[in-house]
Amino acid sequence: MLLESSVAGELAERGSADLTDARQLLDAMDDTALTAQEFLALDAQFHLALAEAAGNTVVATTMAGLRSSIEGYVLAGAARIPEWEVMAARLRAEHRGVIDAIDAGDPTAARTRIHDHISGYYRDAHTLSTDAR
Template identity: 55%
Template sequence: MAERAWQLVLERIERDLLDARLGPGDRLPSERELSAELGVGRSSVREAFRVLEVMGLIRTATGSGPSSGAIVIAAPSGGLSALMRLQVAAQGFPLTDVVQTRLVLEDAVAASLASADVRDTAAAHDILDAMDADDLTAAEFLALDAHLHLALARSSGNAVIAAMMAGLRTAIESYVLAGSQQIDDWDAMTVRLRAEHRDIVAAIDQGDAGAARTLVRDHITGYYTAAGLTSGAHP
């Protein structure tokens, strides 16, 4: 049992995610609570958390304040996207290449979703609401930000684009988080990003493909520039 204790924790959390008892923005029980409930050591809980974080399902933060612990940032997806995230993290693609590819993919997502006869943005709206919480750290906010863009890609119905976005997600989170440290007024930036996200989703909901494409491009390049990540590049 000892060798597989972390899997017990993993199965419990994944089951809660699959059954929608947990969703993006929710916090997991503490290590102490899960350890007592499942009868496993806290080291097993930490191991399960590490696996879930690598899979892109949760984001953990150390400390003892209200922002510590683990927050859910995604629902379980197929093994392909998890594998691609690991590949991207290992390869370390150049930032400019990541941004240029992201612009191409997200332009296609915005156009496809806005032009569709049926536009399912329910998951995106759930994440928008989760991002309104005022106790999110920068890392948690930006993890939800990345998941919002991934949720839109999945909603587009193009499995290849969705998998590619999932594969880029680690690289995207890495550069946007690094950029956040260069922004003097992070609170003002979160207000701006929330508004931009809602404008993008609203344009999609209204079927305005042109506006959605312009908004998503301005959103990506705007943050890239505000965070001082241009370095002479032209995304």
Template identity: 40%
Template sequence: MKAHETVMSWVTEELRSGRLRIGDHLPGERALAETLEVSRGSLREALRVLEALGTIRTSTGSGPRSGTVITAAPEQALTLALNLQLATSHVQHADVYEVRLLLETWAASHADHVGGDWSDAERTLALMDDAGPAVDEFLKLDAEFHIALSRSAGNPLISTLMDALRTSIADHTLTRARSLPDWERTAERLRAEHRAIFVSFREGDAARATELLRAHIRGYYEETAAALES
């Protein structure tokens, strides 16, 4: 077993048993290397891998935030994996679009429309209204809006996957948006569609929310695809 696998296995078991919790510090480097019977060099390499995967956070200095802390950032590992898959063309952006459709429409049909907290989505809509024609700022808020809606389904894995997907295709999304002949007109239409989607979520109309969201995602994808081909 490789060093990072040994450390990951130990961390997993400690979390499962309750001996470690999110936010706890790992033992010091020397003590942990002795416990796991690995060299300190191998341990450092393992910790770098785990930090890249979002399992831990390391900080130098002193105080409660220093040292090696257990974190919960699975979207970091998923984003890294997706970026590599997209870079090697093993996964196409059309594949990401189809997965988005599946995730977001599922979330819409399973949302807690009665007890859901819509404050984040509503705040993001207001910020989008104030964003003006700035493409990059609008797209950032657009991603936050869609992720906020996905959280209403109460499935943390769905919103984590959504977060990773949106982060991994951010540059590609910006390129597609800049290819549009009249961004301001498109942005105005997207704002109106966002409002209608939000209202359907808040009013508990799952069928309408799902259909509006599907049309919204598909329409924008087809619009930008046509612009890139022209």
């Protein structure tokens, strides 16, 4: 969360980053026929695209290296979510909210939105897992 919050804030502060790749990934995630696995693969690419847009190769490389570990945890969480379509719609809206904050040049909102997006998914996936026991 620290890396991604930093990336989102930096992009918003800069205000001139090319977010074309991130936007294309968001558009691809709008396909409601995607499986959870397909959606989450695009989601991971979206987060990496933000890091790459920030231009910090150390952060982007670190995130790329962590990607498979994070993706495994995220996929395991998706398996515990009974209404995946509802979750996917929420995640899409949160992604767009992050981009909106970056576009608005609001680093505080960008950091908060990416933090809340990531922590919210983990919280909900964990809570659903705990409730299912």
